Amino acid sequence: GENVEQHPSTLSVQEGDSAVIKCTYSDSASNYFPWYKQELGKRPQLIIDIRSNVGEKKDQRIAVTLNKTAKHFSLHITETQPEDSAVYFCAEGLTDSWGKLQFGAGTQVVVTP
Amino acid sequence: ETGVTQTPRHLVMGMTNKKSLKCEQHLGHNAMYWYKQSAKKPLELMFVYNFKEQTENNSVPSRFSPECPNSSHLFLHLHTLQPEDSALYLCASSPVRTGGGSYNEQFFGPGTRLTVL
Numbered sequence: 001g002e003n004v005e006q007h008p009s010t011l012s013v014q015e016g017d018s019a020v021i022k023c024t025y026s027d028s029a030s031n032y033f034p035w036y037k038q039e040l041g042k043r044p045q046l047i048i049d050i051r052s053n054v055g056e057k058k059d060q061r062i063a064v065t066l067n068k069t070a071k072h073f074s075l076h077i078t079e080t081q082p083e084d085s086a087v088y089f090c091a092e093g094l095t096d097s098w099g100k101l102q103f104g105a106g107t108q109v110v111v112t113p
Numbered sequence: 114e115t116g117v118t119q120t121p122r123h124l125v126m127g128m129t130n131k132k133s134l135k136c137e138q139h140l141g142h143n144a145m146y147w148y149k150q151s152a153k154k155p156l157e158l159m160f161v162y163n164f165k166e167q168t169e170n171n172s173v174p175s176r177f178s179p180e181c182p183n184s185s186h187l188f189l190h191l192h193t194l195q196p197e198d199s200a201l202y203l204c205a206s207s208p209v210r211t212g213g214g215s216y217n218e219q220f221f222g223p224g225t226r227l228t229v230l
Binding site: 004036101 | 117144146153154155158161163169203207209218219220221222223224
């Protein structure tokens with residue numbers, strides 16, 4: 001994997017609204033795209049991932065979409081809640097690369113009541 | 114604490130000191146990683162170990178020296194560090210599929226907050 005660009009760097013949303021974070025990557029061979037959530041003072045934790053054989057995956061209020069042609073993937077959080085406030089990192093990698101991941105710079109999401 | 118543990122959680126050291134960070138995973142994984150996390154920057158992969166063998170050294174300065182005595186333990190030995198090395202150092206582990214490759218999901222430890230004076 002090479003560079004992963006993540007936007008925006010900060011995102012403020014009203015509780016109940018949706019949040020969208022987008023990442024673009026350059027390595028067309030990449031086939032694994034996870035998203036990690038890091039709450040203040042805590043460790044990053046995987047919240048959802050997608051592999052290149054699907055275009056969308058959903059888990060309750062969280063969804064990820066992948067456009068392999070355009071080399072970008074996005075995280076969508078619906079009906080945001082205060083506990084969604086955290087830094088979110090996208091990453092990309094190859095399933096045969098011994099687990100090596102290239103991370104984005106992160107997006108600070110703040111959900112205001 | 115289960116999963117991936119790291120000690121110490123906080124470390125303050127002078128530039129001439131020698132110290133070591135320790136990571137231990139209780140998940141039966143065979144791949145372990147060191148990352149550096151600085152403010153406003155991506156997680157920087159430093160080293161990757163698979164089945165105790167180093168498979169990646171991401172152009173890390175020699176003042177950082179990793180050691181992986183077995184699949185459950187990973188150390189990062191530090192000597193003559195610089196103030197710009199101050200950061201959160203995260204360890205992670207992941208399972209490795211038999212025959213090669215990895216499931217890629219990485220389980221992170223809580224990190225060691227390092228301050229170099």
